[in-house]
Amino acid sequence: MRDEPPTPEVARGETLTPETARDRVLAEVVPLGAEPVRLEDCLGRVTAAEVKSAIALQPFDNSAMDGYALRAADTGGDGARLRLVGESRAGHPAEVAVGEGEAIWISTGAMVPAGADAVLPVEDTSEAEGSAPPDGSGGNQRFVLPARLARQGENIRQAGEDVEPGQVLIPAGRQLRAAEVAVLAAAGVAEIECAQRPRVAILGSGDELIPPGQPLAPGQIHDSNTYALTALAREAGAEVACVTHLPDDPAATRQALGAVLSPELHQIFHPADRKFDAVRPSDVLIVAGGVSVGRHDHVKGALADLGVEERFWRVAMRPGGPTWFGVLPREGGRPTLVFGLPGNPVSAMVTFHLFAKPALRALIGLDPNTGRTQATLATTYRKKPGKAHFLRCRLELVDSGWRAHLTRETQGSHILTSMLSADALAEIPPDADVVPTEAQVAVEIWN
Numbered sequence: 293m294r295d296e297p298p299t300p301e302v303a304r305g306e307t308l309t310p311e312t313a314r315d316r317v318l319a320e321v322v323p324l325g326a327e328p329v330r331l332e333d334c335l336g337r338v339t340a341a342e343v344k345s346a347i348a349l350q351p352f353d354n355s356a357m358d359g360y361a362l363r364a365a366d367t368g369g370d371g372a373r374l375r376l377v378g379e380s381r382a383g384h385p386a387e388v389a390v391g392e393g394e395a396i397w398i399s400t401g402a403m404v405p406a407g408a409d410a411v412l413p414v415e416d417t418s419e420a421e422g423s424a425p426p427d428g429s430g431g432n433q434r435f436v437l438p439a440r441l442a443r444q445g446e447n448i449r450q451a452g453e454d455v456e457p458g459q460v461l462i463p464a465g466r467q468l469r470a471a472e473v474a475v476l477a478a479a480g481v482a483e484i485e486c487a488q489r490p491r492v493a494i495l496g497s498g499d500e501l502i503p504p505g506q507p508l509a510p511g512q513i514h515d516s517n518t519y520a521l522t523a524l525a526r527e528a529g530a531e532v533a534c535v536t537h538l539p540d541d542p543a544a545t546r547q548a549l550g551a552v553l554s555p556e557l558h559q560i561f562h563p564a565d566r567k568f569d570a571v572r573p574s575d576v577l578i579v580a581g582g583v584s585v586g587r588h589d590h591v592k593g594a595l596a597d598l599g600v601e602e603r604f605w606r607v608a609m610r611p612g613g614p615t616w617f618g619v620l621p622r623e624g625g626r627p628t629l630v631f632g633l634p635g636n637p638v639s640a641m642v643t644f645h646l647f648a649k650p651a652l653r654a655l656i657g658l659d660p661n662t663g664r665t666q667a668t669l670a671t672t673y674r675k676k677p678g679k680a681h682f683l684r685c686r687l688e689l690v691d692s693g694w695r696a697h698l699t700r701e702t703q704g705s706h707i708l709t710s711m712l713s714a715d716a717l718a719e720i721p722p723d724a725d726v727v728p729t730e731a732q733v734a735v736e737i738w739n
């Protein structure tokens with residue numbers, strides 16, 4: 293309900309810019325500690341310390357081709373003919389060295405035998421059979437006939453060419469992707485010190501909310517925010533503990549928020565695994581809905597009763613104006629960050645992106661800034677001066693750079709499908725009124 297006369301509290305923060313609001317959030321972040329993570333579980337995690345290589349990569353000189361390890365000097369002259377004295381296979385080095393006038397069969401990745409300084413690919417050779425070797429070992433002696441001169445060092449991948457022992461492989465604060473996982477594995481690193489994942493509790497507020505999968509009675513809607521915010525928090529690297537619902541009742545709201553903020557272990561629901569777990573308190577609490585000034589919005593009052601200190605209320609932006617942020621100080625510990633996001637689904641997602649996501653990133657030691665660039669607006673946009681507007685846009689790469697197309701003409705905060713093909717939020721500055729087509733605007737990349 294929005295039918296109450298504005299109170300002085302409502303006016304407070306009306307001019308707070310999104311940038312200042314975000315700075316206030318980041319000022320409260322105390323980064324999380326570290327924990328060892330197994331290599332197979334580390335995708336998407338963030339290094340808490342730099343990782344050095346204990347070994348060289350390549351660990352030993354090895355062949356880049358299937359062919360013959362030999363001495364380049366021996367391939368000169370007409371009718372060069374090298375005696376085959378052994379084989380070096382991947383994982384099975386040759387037991388003999390290559391002497392003058394000798395060669396060794398070698399496979400790709402096999403250790404280059406002592407004495408050899410080049411590998412001639414099999415394509416550039418032929419083999420010939422000679423008479424029985426004089427050592428009486430039986431069989432006929434085989435020879436390799438080089439079809440060309442070999443260059444010294446040819447087709448040899450040198451030890452340490454990629455990585456020297458002791459070299460830093462990954463700096464601290466790096467999010468691990470497939471490439472990092474590959475390098476860590478190659479260097480033999482089985483466990484990595486990573487930032488702990490922030491624990492996030494997500495609460496949806498409102499008597500009208502029904503979980504997906506259940507039919508709607510008149511006046512009811514499906515709860516989408518807790519699902520959207522859970523997905524966003526996971527994308528941002530958090531571990532989500534989701535208490536799905538707060539009714540529009542002051543006592544019940546206070547009780548549920550009190551349970552989530554309690555310093556004791558408490559039961560928490562993991563929606564993905566459909567199980568309850570006893571966990572330490574959350575690092576971040578996100579409440580969507582019930583934060584505003586309607587007769588049935590009880591969240592802010594309950595948070596104040598529970599000792600959560602307000603840091604801001606209302607930001608001069610659309611969507612997402614009625615955004616609240618506060619902290620619950622913890623004796624000798626990290627404060628719990630509390631976000632009261634607007635209930636309108638687009639507002640909840642946009643304010644998560646602008647305020648909660650940077651906090652989660654900073655908690656795990658990542659740069660809180662996600663990508664920002666410039667784009668030309670593909671439509672004329674009109675608004676009243678006063679608030680920054682964040683428009684859901686699809687970005688197209690054109691000759692002059694990025695061009696931002698509104699995903700939907702209607703940019704209302706209840707038009708949830710406007711999020712579907714959005715790759716970015718175009719930021720229209722507060723003082724602007726008409727932004728003409730082709731105007732340059734700042735865009736915040738969504739992912």
Ligand code: AMP
Pocket residue numbers: 293496497498500501513514515516517518580581582583584586634635636637
């Ligand atoms: P409120 O902030 O509680 O006044 O809610 C603002 C609007 O968002 C109302 O239209 C609510 O029905 C809607 N809303 C609130 N919470 C959710 C939710 N979890 N999922 C979908 N819509 C919601």
Ligand code: MG
Pocket residue numbers: 497498499581582588635
């Ligand atoms: Mg509500």
